[in-house]
Amino acid sequence: MEQREARLIVEEEKEETAANEQLLAHHQKAKRVASLDIFRGLTVAVMILVDDAGGEWPMISHAPWTGCNLADFVMPFFLFIVGMAIALALKRIPDRLVSIKKVIIRTIKLVFWGLILQGGYSHAPDKLTYGVDMKHIRWFGILQMLIAVAYVVVSLLEISTKNAQTKDNEPGGWSIYTLYSWHWIAGACILVVYFSVLYGTYVPDWKYTVHNKDSPDYGKDFIVVCGVRGRLDPPCNAVGYVDREVLGINHIYQRPAWKRSKVDGTPFHSKAYIKETLRIALISSTSIAAILTTIIGVHFGHVLIHMKGHSDRLKHWMGMGLSLLILGLVLHFTNGIPLNKQLYSFSYVCLTAGAAALVFSTLYVLVDIFGLGYLFLPLEWIGMNAMLVFVLAAEGIFAGFINGWYYEDPHNTLIYWIKKHVFIGVWNSRKVGILLYVIFAEILFWGLVAGVLHRLGIYWKL
Numbered sequence: 001m002e003q004r005e006a007r008l009i010v011e012e013e014k015e016e017t018a019a020n021e022q023l024l025a026h027h028q029k030a031k032r033v034a035s036l037d038i039f040r041g042l043t044v045a046v047m048i049l050v051d052d053a054g055g056e057w058p059m060i061s062h063a064p065w066t067g068c069n070l071a072d073f074v075m076p077f078f079l080f081i082v083g084m085a086i087a088l089a090l091k092r093i094p095d096r097l098v099s100i101k102k103v104i105i106r107t108i109k110l111v112f113w114g115l116i117l118q119g120g121y122s123h124a125p126d127k128l129t130y131g132v133d134m135k136h137i138r139w140f141g142i143l144q145m146l147i148a149v150a151y152v153v154v155s156l157l158e159i160s161t162k163n164a165q166t167k168d169n170e171p172g173g174w175s176i177y178t179l180y181s182w183h184w185i186a187g188a189c190i191l192v193v194y195f196s197v198l199y200g201t202y203v204p205d206w207k208y209t210v211h212n213k214d215s216p217d218y219g220k221d222f223i224v225v226c227g228v229r230g231r232l233d234p235p236c237n238a239v240g241y242v243d244r245e246v247l248g249i250n251h252i253y254q255r256p257a258w259k260r261s262k263v264d265g266t267p268f269h270s271k272a273y274i275k276e277t278l279r280i281a282l283i284s285s286t287s288i289a290a291i292l293t294t295i296i297g298v299h300f301g302h303v304l305i306h307m308k309g310h311s312d313r314l315k316h317w318m319g320m321g322l323s324l325l326i327l328g329l330v331l332h333f334t335n336g337i338p339l340n341k342q343l344y345s346f347s348y349v350c351l352t353a354g355a356a357a358l359v360f361s362t363l364y365v366l367v368d369i370f371g372l373g374y375l376f377l378p379l380e381w382i383g384m385n386a387m388l389v390f391v392l393a394a395e396g397i398f399a400g401f402i403n404g405w406y407y408e409d410p411h412n413t414l415i416y417w418i419k420k421h422v423f424i425g426v427w428n429s430r431k432v433g434i435l436l437y438v439i440f441a442e443i444l445f446w447g448l449v450a451g452v453l454h455r456l457g458i459y460w461k462l
Helices: 001-028 034-053 071-088 096-118 142-160 160-166 175-179 180-200 238-247 287-308 310-333 344-369 372-382 386-394 399-401 412-425 430-456
Strands: 207-208 223-226
Touching: 034 071, 034 344, 034 372, 034 386, 034 430, 071 142, 071 287, 071 344, 096 142, 142 160, 142 180, 142 287, 160 399, 175 287, 180 238, 180 287, 180 344, 287 310, 287 344, 310 344, 344 372, 372 386, 372 430, 386 399, 386 430, 399 412, 412 430
Parallel strands: none
Antiparallel strands: 207 223
């Protein structure tokens, strides 16, 4: 009788323990890092700002070739955030096969949406058409190549070294680096491969045919004289050469920012050898270097997991962030390795990752330590529903839908009317009007929409 009672007590204790573990797991799953959500929302907001106001404010748009403007921080910030999210998300999934399945499914979704939004299928918001000629589809855009490739590679690396995540780590010193040494070994190998391609690949002369029927040179062939190694200019760099050979020139991004830069005071696009159709994707090869930014983001996630004190975390984050930022600036201004987003140069990796570290650290102090998250609520709401805001706002799908309802003329729509009469007309300045329109009618508007969806518990997750 006593043995039976003892067994019942043990079974009840086991059930209670299991229930407590499930409840704890639920609370851990529900708990989010507010500063990371705000950082994600801030990055989406900056992307909308530079995309929609950059035409009137070129100083915030992408640097034509070397250099780094506000727009050039957006993609590395996303990769950094993806890295942090990988570390935080995968630690909750103990089963490796389940983790791998989730990673593969999410990667497929990223590729799918990348092809729809950035492959040429969607023409929103300005054109009321859709569809893409498969001869000219952009297979490797930002979402479907850079982010998807970086995500799947670093996620699989994280899963393969998952045993390290179960160990306790004392903050300080180099222990956090040695705990995940395989991440840094992989990063070093990636860097060696990238440098080998960039500086060691021979770039021969190449030709292209002008396919623009509106060009006076339509149908003509032009030869671009290269025959060099290690050149970093637009026509003759190894990254562009690899992209042209692997993807073909028709599947490469046709409106690169470098067309605004100049050679000997003359714009690139007006040179005889570059004319209408010279374009470089600089996507497939730069995915190699983009993985480095994601690995750095994963490292910051590891610090958040293993180091429990705010001061220990901040010392590590700030120290690493400042070191990377300074290294990137030194490499650029000493002409060692110039800042170049198109080539995703090592100095660009260091500068942007360092900047991401400092921005996140600042938000962490303000939000998670001082409790000032209420000041950033619209950004936090955007960050919690980033995919929805990215698709509908940043990629112009919602604006394209609204523009589909016009009166007599396709440019006579509600959006154009608001821009013209509420913002540009009131301020009597197109530059100021467009800037205010983007801030209030796009960023703040979608922040409030995301807030309503948050209250309703509606999220779009991949």
